[in-house]
Amino acid sequence: MEAIKAIIIDDESLARDLVRSYLGACQDIEILGEYSDGFQGLKAINELEPDLVFLDVQMPKLTGFEMLELLDKPCNIVFTTAYNEYAIRAFEHNAIDYLLKPFSNERFQDAVRKVKDRISNSVTSEDQIEKIKNHNDSSDELLTRVVVKSRNKIDVIAIDKIKYFEAQDDYVMIYTNEGRYLKQKTMKYFESHLSPKEFCRIHRTYLVKIDQIAQLQPYEKDHWIVILKTGESLNVSRNGFKQLKLQLEI
Known part of the structure; x- marks a missing residue:
């Protein structure tokens, strides 16, 4: 499997630092960028088309959920948040996992394994997606x-x-x-x-x-x-x- 391209979207610099640190042990995940507000994150997702997004919920300009509603197409999401009341809503958006801050490296790596399973089990080819996109x-x-x-x-x-x-x-x-x-x-x-x-x-x-x-x-x-x-x-x-x-x- 090719390297998984990921971005981190969180308004807290320490939270971004923690995710980046945990990803240091994942040689098959490449970080494309880090963003501190929902508007920047939304633009990055639509332009960079990452395989994976680590996403906070409460952020300036756009919340994590508002971002998802504006995406051109769905993507693989792992929520990283201090709020436990949004878990059900997150999984309604087909989130892969919901990490409640502060989370351990072990819990984080468990989420990464779920991401790899989701991506490897995908049955829709990139060629089909591109063909549909070009047609539309x-x-x-x-x-x-x-x-x-x-x-x-x-x-x-x-x-x-x-x-x-x-x-x-x-x-x-x-x-x-x-x-x-x-x-x-x-x-x-x-x-x-x-x-x-x-x-x-x-x-x-x-x-x-x-x-x-x-x-x-x-x-x-x-x-x-x-x-x-x-x-x-x-x-x-x-x-x-x-x-x-x-x-x-x-």
């Missing part, structure tokens, strides 16, 4: 829906229900009449997977559904805003205004 990300296919994981549920949002998208760092906020949903994708991804007849990039921050537009209004010198049918207003950049005029044929 094909720019030749337009999206008909967006799937968002949040708060222990999965929301399936039909494209025709979406009013607009708003870029937020490495995420995109999706707005509908029913609510808003945070998805870890880039605005470029959505722009290339949605019909230009239905959506327009009016600003680097906004991608709006054209049939949701009620008005275009001037705003200061050489600036415009879009008024949606719901009354919401969105800024329009100069390039966005040019593109919008083309798509609206005005």
